[in-house]
Amino acid sequence: MLIPTYPIPPSRHYQQTVQTLPRLDGRTIAITGCTSGTGQVMAQTCGARGARIVMLNRPSARAEEALAALEEAGIDAVLVPCDLQRFASVRDAAEALAQVCPEGLDVLCNNAGVMGLPDQATADGCDVQMQTNHLSHFLLTSLVWPLLEAAAEARGEARVVNHSSGARRGPRLQAAYLGANGGNLGGDGFPGLGKWRRYQQSKLANLLFTYALHDRMAAARPGRGIKSLCAHPGPTNSGLQAKTANAGGTRLLDQLILWRTLRVAQSVEDGALGILRAGFDPEAQSGAFYGPIGRGKPGPAQLLPPERDPASEQMLWEMSLSTTGVTDFFEHQTVSRKSA
Numbered sequence: 001m002l003i004p005t006y007p008i009p010p011s012r013h014y015q016q017t018v019q020t021l022p023r024l025d026g027r028t029i030a031i032t033g034c035t036s037g038t039g040q041v042m043a044q045t046c047g048a049r050g051a052r053i054v055m056l057n058r059p060s061a062r063a064e065e066a067l068a069a070l071e072e073a074g075i076d077a078v079l080v081p082c083d084l085q086r087f088a089s090v091r092d093a094a095e096a097l098a099q100v101c102p103e104g105l106d107v108l109c110n111n112a113g114v115m116g117l118p119d120q121a122t123a124d125g126c127d128v129q130m131q132t133n134h135l136s137h138f139l140l141t142s143l144v145w146p147l148l149e150a151a152a153e154a155r156g157e158a159r160v161v162n163h164s165s166g167a168r169r170g171p172r173l174q175a176a177y178l179g180a181n182g183g184n185l186g187g188d189g190f191p192g193l194g195k196w197r198r199y200q201q202s203k204l205a206n207l208l209f210t211y212a213l214h215d216r217m218a219a220a221r222p223g224r225g226i227k228s229l230c231a232h233p234g235p236t237n238s239g240l241q242a243k244t245a246n247a248g249g250t251r252l253l254d255q256l257i258l259w260r261t262l263r264v265a266q267s268v269e270d271g272a273l274g275i276l277r278a279g280f281d282p283e284a285q286s287g288a289f290y291g292p293i294g295r296g297k298p299g300p301a302q303l304l305p306p307e308r309d310p311a312s313e314q315m316l317w318e319m320s321l322s323t324t325g326v327t328d329f330f331e332h333q334t335v336s337r338k339s340a
């Protein structure tokens, strides 16, 4: 494969930052995409600090191996199958979560992501990147809302953490990318910018979803103690780049983007610090955004200035409701369905 390889750099900020995070005994943390990369580091870090880990991974040998690794480390972990390319699988995962989290869910980390994939539709008709990276996370968050509320009521707060990217920077969010228009969103022709525009739109959606959720839950559910936060890892040497290359990322543009990322990339431990701070920093406020400062630069996860765009946030909310079939984001009855 034509993917450039760079030695994984040593972690520079991980140990110091993790020491500032609290113990997590008695907390339940659900993480999408923790077979590798930042999600796996988060699972290991939170598990080592006493949390129970719910691994939301699509079925694979990688998912089984990641579960076994946590169990070998003495971490209380459970694997719930969740394929973010299928809304039906997300719905099944939410049902399973209600069964395995009777004490509620303290943190939902919407971490999983794919990057630079061809212009293909999922079985639900959506862009494969937008459905995996944003739409399914929108649906999942809505479906597990009662579990977040249960944790917030029992233990004072719960959090939703979304994982964006430096690649979010670019044109404003467009409704077409959020609809069932998969396979018809720029194509894969020369010079091959379409896949990167689709990724940009999906990562921008992660950040705007954070803000849209922050505003709407404050209005719909005042005082319930749930925080909506976001992070971006900075360029990180994870499994992501190889997957892009293996999915046909062989054009000059693809190679340039992957090379530029890996040339400056930091370790996955350092890349995970944004979601760790958003998830567990005791000072973190709802609506906060953590990550390295600057576009395409590695560095310690810091509190970043907000990037609000109310019109795009409103459009994202309406389109995401419509495409996922959610009628009222805050009124899914996952928990009560179980006890009914």
Ligand SMILES: NC(=O)c1ccc[n+]([C@@H]2O[C@H](COP(=O)([O-])OP(=O)(O)OC[C@H]3O[C@@H](n4cnc5c(N)ncnc54)[C@H](OP(=O)(O)O)[C@@H]3O)[C@@H](O)[C@H]2O)c1
Residues within 6 Å of the ligand: 032, 033, 034, 035, 036, 037, 038, 039, 056, 057, 058, 060, 062, 063, 082, 083, 084, 085, 111, 112, 113, 114, 115, 132, 163, 164, 165, 166, 167, 232, 233, 234, 235, 236, 237, 238, 239, 240, 241, 243, 261
């Ligand atoms: N690495 C970077 O430089 C970088 C930069 C900016 C933002 N990010 C963001 O950081 C997040 C984590 O990425 P990473 O760098 O840690 O990459 P990674 O090592 O490739 O991890 C991505 C995770 O997402 C999972 N995933 C992919 N498709 C899925 C699906 N359909 N259903 C369920 N899980 C799925 C993968 O599971 P499988 O094993 O099943 O594929 C894997 O566990 C992503 O949201 C990414 O966009 C990364």
